Amino acid sequence: MKEGAKLIHTSRIPVRWGDMDAYGHVNNTVYFRYFEQARCEWIEQMGFPVSPREAAGPVIINASCTFFVPVNYPATLVIRMHAGEPGRSSVMTWYELFVEGQDKLYAEGAAKIVWMDNATGRSVPLPEAIRALFDAAAG
Structure with missing residues (x-):
């Protein structure tokens, strides 16, 4: 995670039995869904x-995940979402994934969010409300 990133949202997500794969732990693709859920909650709360x-x-426009320790069912995850200084139309976000009640970092990820005009598919400036939240966090 980038130095200076601000904690902007925390999400709690239960692990479902179906999130696991044949190896008996949460499948690697599901981590991206967990990060997506935290991101959508944050955006909608704004x-x-x-x-x-x-x-x-x-x-x-991009996403990554580094897996440190396998997650197993049953568990409740704590996803901490952080963000960096916004650009014109984008903001970089980072995610830390913990199992509730434990201090151990199970995975970390990142995703760059771009605000897009849905009709043209082109980037547009971030809404002022998002910039204001970052300005308030920096103060």
Whole structure:
């Protein structure tokens, strides 16, 4: 995670039995869903519906995950979402994945969010409300 990143959201997500794979732990692809859920919760809590029917909204242009310790069912995950200084139309986000009640970091990830005009597919400036939240966090 980048130095200076700000904690912006914490999400709690139960691990489902179906999240596991043949090896008996959460499948690597599911971690991206956990990060996505935290990201969507954060965006919607700020008052921006995550919907293609909106004129503009967030998309991600890249995503990554590093796996440190396998997660097994049953568990409740704690996802801590952090963000860096916003650019014109984008903001970098980072994720830390813990199992509730443990201090051990199970995985970490990253995703770059770009605000996009849904009709044209082109980037547009981040909404002022998002910038204001970062300005308030920096103060």
